[in-house]
Amino acid sequence: MKYNFDEVIDRKGTHAVKVERLPKGADKDSLALWVADMDFACAEPILKALHERIDRKIFGYTMYDADECMDAVTGWMKKRYGWEESRENLFFCPGVVAAYAALINLLTEPGDGIVLQRPIYYPFTNKANSNGRIPVDNALIYENGAYRIDFEDLDKKMADPANKVLVVCSPHNPTGRVWTEDELKKTVEICKKYDKWIICDEIHCDLIRRGVTFTPIMNVAPEYADHIVVCTAPSKTFNLAGMKTSNIVIHNKELQKKWKDYVNGSLSMDGASALGMTAMIAAYTEGEEWLEQLKDYLDGNFAYIDEYLKKYLPKAHLVKAEGTYLAWIDLNGYVDRDEKKLEELMQKKAKVALDEGYIFGDEGRGFERINVASPRSVIEECMNRIRTAFEEEKLV
C-alpha cells in the first residue's frame, strides 16, 4: 500500500498540544511545527486494529505483560536491530519522560549530579531540577557545523563522585546525531571506569536517514547491561504519543525490584492504556511498511529545507540530521546568539511556532528546531514565512 504523507489533516478540536497549546508568545495563527509529534495519519494497520478494538466495546484494565505485547516489543527489537531482549527485562511506563523522572529517583539521591549532553531535549534538565537533582553539562562539541561528544570532558564529569548518572540521548535530540558504535563504546567505557549508571533514551531510534545505521546501546555493551536502562517507545516512530505507552528495559535485578516497588507499587503507574496496547502491538507487528515510506518522505523534507536555506538564507546552516524528524538550524549567521531577536522574528514576523534553540541549553542560542514531520506543503509554507520575515527585516 502507498501512503499519502502529503495529506493535510486538520488537528483542531482534537486537544492536540501541538496546535492548541502553542509555545508562550506565539500568535494563534502560527504554523505549529514545534512539539515532537507528526501531522501524518497513522499507519492503516494501526487504525484498523484500533477500530476493531473499539468494536469490542469494553476498555477495562489492560496488561502490558501479555504475551502478544511482549512478543511485539522484543520481536521489533530483534528484527530491526538484531537486539535480543528478554521479556523479563521489559517494564511498562506511560512515557519516557515519566520513566526518566522515576529512574533518577531510584538511581540517585537529592543533590546528586545527572550528566547531560547539551544542547539537549529540555525535560532532562527540567525533571532533574524538579526532582532536586543537579543537571551537569557535558556539552557537545559543535565544530564545522557538526556535533560530537567531548570525551575528555565526559571523563572528568563521570570521575566526579557527585555525578551518578549519564543520560545518553540516542539518537540525539535536537542535534540529530546517531551515535556510532565507536562513540557508544567509548561512552560506556568511561561510565564503566567510574561505575556509573547510563539512562539511554532511544525513543527516536527508528527514525533514521537512509544510509545511516542505528546501534542499540545494549548491542555494544552487553557486559555493562546491568548498569544501563534503555527507554524505547512506539510513540515517535508511529505517531502514538497520546497513546501513552513506552518500553523500559532494565537488566539489573535489584533495580527491577526497586522499579516494581516504586513505579508499580508506590506510584501505581503500571496500568497500560487499552487502546495504547492495541496500537503498539499493531505498530510493531504490521507498521514496518508505513515506516519505510515515512523515512523516505522525511528524507525529502530535510533535503528540501537544506536546498531552500542554501538558496535563500545562505548564512543559515541545517545541521545534518542523521536521525529524528527534527531539523536543527543554526541561524547565528544572522542573529549572532541574540535569541530574543530570533524568537521575536519567528513568533511575531514569520508567525511560525517552533522550538527556540535556547530552551535546549545555552548552547542552543541562535538555533531553531523545526519539526519536519509535516506534509511538504506545510514545510514549504514555513520556510517561505521565515524567508519573508528575514527579507522584511533586511537580514538578507
Ligand SMILES: Cc1ncc(COP(=O)(O)O)c(C=O)c1O
Ligand atoms: C528524546 C526524547 N525523549 C522523550 C520524549 C518524550 O517521550 P514521552 O512522550 O514518552 O514522555 C521525547 C519527545 O519529544 C524526546 O524527544
